[in-house]
Amino acid sequence: MLVLTNRLSRALWSVAFSSSSTKISSRGVSTFIQSKHCLPNSESRYSSLFASPWSATQLRGAKFRGDDLKPGNVIEKKGRMYQVVKAQHSTQGRGGAIIQVELRDVDSGSKSNERFRTDEPVERVFVAEKSFTYLYTDDETGNIVLMEPETYEQLDVPKHLFGESYVYLQDDMNVNLQLYDGRAMSASIPTxxxxxxxxxxxxxxxxxxxxxxxxxxxxxxxxxxxxxxxxxxxxxxxxxxxxxxxxx
Structure with a gap:
């Protein structure tokens, strides 16, 4: 996957640079300057891709067995995203082994219990993990306000992403967000x-x-x-x- 990503990166930059080089040779320096104003849309797409390289390699719809589910995993079920809160294996007579899973709806925070056969295919979503700094809790919205330590950009996330551990949040505490396409799926704090x-x-x-x-x-x-x-x-x-x- 890394090799494929590198090849894609080189190919995209090659197209961008070959395009600008053609304009330089045919119209001169003044035309090249004008051409730079015609490229923002394509360059921004490339820049966005390279600024978040994990977004190009994340997988959605990867099939796994129910037996592989663990707390913290994010799965997609009937078009909605769920985080696995608890997973417990058990046997059910002649029905064979099953796994009892407590799921949390990423959007609403509501919890539900589901049963999966250990050999049942499950659609798992791979997320990227990124560190943020806790700033404060917004009293009006109830959201948790975090800051990206390198860019200082602030991000509001729902309190329910932290589960019961939100009570431990303290000023300047480092927390981890699990992101999919820039959207927070779940959050965790230090142990x-x-x-x-x-x-x-x-x-x-x-x-x-x-x-x-x-x-x-x-x-x-x-x-x-x-x-x-x-x-x-x-x-x-x-x-x-x-x-x-x-x-x-």
């Missing part, structure tokens, strides 16, 4: 986040000294932590399962 203990619950009395207790974090979540953690402490939380990892 570790630093949070502040807003309120600490006293350990329950018992015959044996409890090792853990519940605390409330500044983002509204409740987690189990060692009993020595107190209000105001900063802790590191696993964003995948909301579990305590260590003191920050």
């Amino acid at each position: 570790r986040a630093t949070c502040t203990v807003a309120e600490s619950e006293m350990p329950m009395r018992a015959s044996a000294t409890p090792q853990y207790k519940k605390v409330f974090l500044d983002n509204g979540l409740t987690v189990q932590v060692p009993k020595h953690i107190v209000e105001g402490d900063k802790i590191i939380v696993n964003t995948a399962d909301h579990s305590y990892m260590s003191r920050a």
Whole structure:
């Protein structure tokens, strides 16, 4: 695929340059300058292609087996895009092995459960992953506002793309977007986040000294932590399962 893309790139530039060279030889420098104003549409198409090389190699409609589906995959079903949230294998008597999948509609954020046979063909969409910086959450629209770190362009994406992990978003946090043709399909955050203990619950009395207790974090979540953690402490939380990892 890379070789094909390189050949395509050279062919496109060859056409552009051979066209401009003909105009130089036949009409002189002044005509060449005018010809540069006649090329923006074609050049912009080439520039757009080279600025986003992954768009030329992305695949849509690639067939995979249901057995290959994993959380995070994006599939197309009846003309709509879905992200796989959960995937669990099971057997159903004589019906053979199946995979129970929880899907999230990319457009609406609504979730649904589907069953696929492990050998059933599934139309999977390959996405490109790109890093962005979290800026803020728009109170009016509820959208998450991100910034492309190299161009400083801002991008609004629906909050539901982050799922439950949106509560961990913090200023200047690096997040990853999964894009298809420049459109956000899903979003993910780092697996570790630093949070502040807003309120600490006293350990329950018992015959044996409890090792853990519940605390409330500044983002509204409740987690189990060692009993020595107190209000105001900063802790590191696993964003995948909301579990305590260590003191920050």
